Amino acid sequence: MVGQKAVLRQLHLNRMVTDALRLGIPISHAELDTALSQAAQRFSGQRSSDTSGNWILKMILTRGSGGRGYRPPVSVEPKLIVSASTFPPLPDPDGVVAGFASIPLMVNPHLAGIKSLNRLEQVMASQEFTEDDWELIMKDRSGDLVEGTRTNLMARLGEEWVTPPVGSIAVSGVMRQYAMECLKKAGEQVAERPLPADLASMPEFRGLYLLNSVFGVVPVRILERVNLPVDGTLATIANPLETLE
Amino acid sequence: MVGQKAVLRQLHLNRMVTDALRLGIPISHAELDTALSQAAQRFSGQRSSDTSGNWILKMILTRGSGGRGYRPPVSVEPKLIVSASTFPPLPDPDGVVAGFASIPLMVNPHLAGIKSLNRLEQVMASQEFTEDDWELIMKDRSGDLVEGTRTNLMARLGEEWVTPPVGSIAVSGVMRQYAMECLKKAGEQVAERPLPADLASMPEFRGLYLLNSVFGVVPVRILERVNLPVDGTLATIANPLETLE
Structure with a gap:
C-alpha cells in the first residue's frame, strides 16, 4: 500500500476471488473491493506506514468456523481478517x-x-x-x-x-x-x-x-x-x- | 478420553514431542504430560462427555506468535491450545x-x-x-x-x-x-x-x-x-x- 492506494490492486482482488472459489469459499469481487477500501482508509496514516507512506495490508480469508475435522461447516460463513504492518527494509537494488x-x-x-x-x-x-x-x-x-x-x-x-x-x-x-x-x-x-x-x-x-x-x-x-x-x-x-x- | 484417562496416552505424547522436534518447536514430554493431565482433570465430567464418559481432547501446539512471513520468531515461545469436544457417533461395527x-x-x-x-x-x-x-x-x-x-x-x-x-x-x-x-x-x-x-x-x-x-x-x-x-x-x-x- 502507498497511502490509501493498493499496488496491483485489481490483480490482487482477482486472485483472491479465484483462489477462494477453487477452495470452495464463496466471496465476491465487490465484497473484497469494499473491504480493501475500508481497511485502506482505516489503517493508512497510522503508525504502520513509513516516511514514504508505504505499509503492508494483509487480508486473510477463511471459510469460517466449524467443528473438529476437515469437512466444511454446514453453512459457510467466510471470515475476512485484515491486518496492517510496517513496510520491511527494501533489498539492495543492485541485487x-x-x-x-x-x-x-x-x-x-x-x-x-x-x-x-x-x-x-x-x-x-x-x-x-x-x-x-x-x-x-x-x-x-x-x-x-x-x-x-x-x-x-x-x-x-x-x-x-x-x-x-x-x-x-x-x-x-x-x-x-x-x-x-x-x-x-x-x-x-x-x-x-x-x-x-x-x-x-x-x-x-x-x-x-x-x-x-x-x-x-x-x-x-x-x-x-x-x-x-x-x-x-x-x-x-x-x-x-x-x-x- | 474415557473420563480422565487418555487412550494411547504414551504413543500420543511421544508422537507430539517427536513431530514438534521435526518442526523446530521445542517442547518436552514432561510439559505435555502435565498439560494433558491438567486438561483431563479440567474437562472430564463436563458437558463434553457422553453417557459412557467418552470425549475428545484436542491439543494443538504452535511455535508461538511472530510477525509476517515464514521465518521463525527470534525467540520461540510455543503455545499449547487445548479443547474438549463431545464424542462423535461410532461407525457401524460391521463395517x-x-x-x-x-x-x-x-x-x-x-x-x-x-x-x-x-x-x-x-x-x-x-x-x-x-x-x-x-x-x-x-x-x-x-x-x-x-x-x-x-x-x-x-x-x-x-x-x-x-x-x-x-x-x-x-x-x-x-x-x-x-x-x-x-x-x-x-x-x-x-x-x-x-x-x-x-x-x-x-x-x-x-x-x-x-x-x-x-x-x-x-x-x-x-x-x-x-x-x-x-x-x-x-x-x-x-x-x-x-x-x-
Whole structure:
C-alpha cells in the first residue's frame, strides 16, 4: 500500500476471488473491493506506514468456523481478517544473495498456484536462512527451480524471459503475472518452462530475478556463491508502482 | 478420553514431542504430560462427555506468535491450545462405506508422517464426501492407496497384514503404530509396502481396515461400490481401550 492506494490492486482482488472459489469459499469481487477500501482508509496514516507512506495490508480469508475435522461447516460463513504492518527494509537494488533450500517443494496439481496458508514447506525452508540470504529458492523433486519461499522466479535466457509453468508452482504471484504482461506489452519474448538448477552455467543465461508484489523485481546478484549478471531491464519494464490509480 | 484417562496416552505424547522436534518447536514430554493431565482433570465430567464418559481432547501446539512471513520468531515461545469436544457417533461395527478421493495426496519426504495442520489436501478431499461415505481414501500420484482423510490403512493379504510405508504417508497415526505392535505381539506377519488401488481384486485380498485413535479399527465393508470381506480379527487384536491405565 502507498497511502490509501493498493499496488496491483485489481490483480490482487482477482486472485483472491479465484483462489477462494477453487477452495470452495464463496466471496465476491465487490465484497473484497469494499473491504480493501475500508481497511485502506482505516489503517493508512497510522503508525504502520513509513516516511514514504508505504505499509503492508494483509487480508486473510477463511471459510469460517466449524467443528473438529476437515469437512466444511454446514453453512459457510467466510471470515475476512485484515491486518496492517510496517513496510520491511527494501533489498539492495543492485541485487541480493540467494541460496537453495534443502527441502523440496511438492506442488499438488489440484492446488497449484493458490496463495493459501498451507505453507509448511516454505516455513521449514525459512528455518535454513543464513544471515546473508535474502531468499532461498526451492526445487521440485526432479531438481528444477520452482520458486522462492516468498517470491516467483523469472530468468533471462538469451533474448527470452523464462518462468516456471503456472501448473508447477505453489503460489502464482500477482507480480509474476504483472511482469509477464509488461514484458509481452514491451514486445519481449516470455516462455513458461522449467528452470534447471544449473541455470547459471547455461551459456545463454543472462540473469535471475525474484518477483514479489511488496518488493517488485529483485535481481539475484549471487546464487549459491556464484556471481550472476544483473541488469535493470525487468525492473524498468515491470514497475508495480505504475499500477497505482 | 474415557473420563480422565487418555487412550494411547504414551504413543500420543511421544508422537507430539517427536513431530514438534521435526518442526523446530521445542517442547518436552514432561510439559505435555502435565498439560494433558491438567486438561483431563479440567474437562472430564463436563458437558463434553457422553453417557459412557467418552470425549475428545484436542491439543494443538504452535511455535508461538511472530510477525509476517515464514521465518521463525527470534525467540520461540510455543503455545499449547487445548479443547474438549463431545464424542462423535461410532461407525457401524460391521463395517463402513469408503470411496476414493479425486485429489491426489503428495507427501513431502521431509514432512512424511508429521501430524501437522498443513492439511489442505485432506480438507479438499473432505468436500467430496457423499452421504454414504464414512471415509475417503487418498491415492498418491502413481495411484497407490496412501491413507484416508483421517485414518491410516491396514489391509489383510493372505496371511499378511500390509500398511503403506511410514515414509510415504502424510500422518503416521498412533493407532497404526499400536495396531502394528499388537499384530507383531500376536505373532502375525506385518509388512510396510504400497497398497495398489485395485487391492480388492487381488486373489489374496482378505480385508481393508481404517485406523484412527478415536474409532480404533474400522472395517471397510464397501469400497467404491465393491463389497469387501470383513472380520473382527484386527479389532480384537488391537483394541486401544486396553491401553487405559
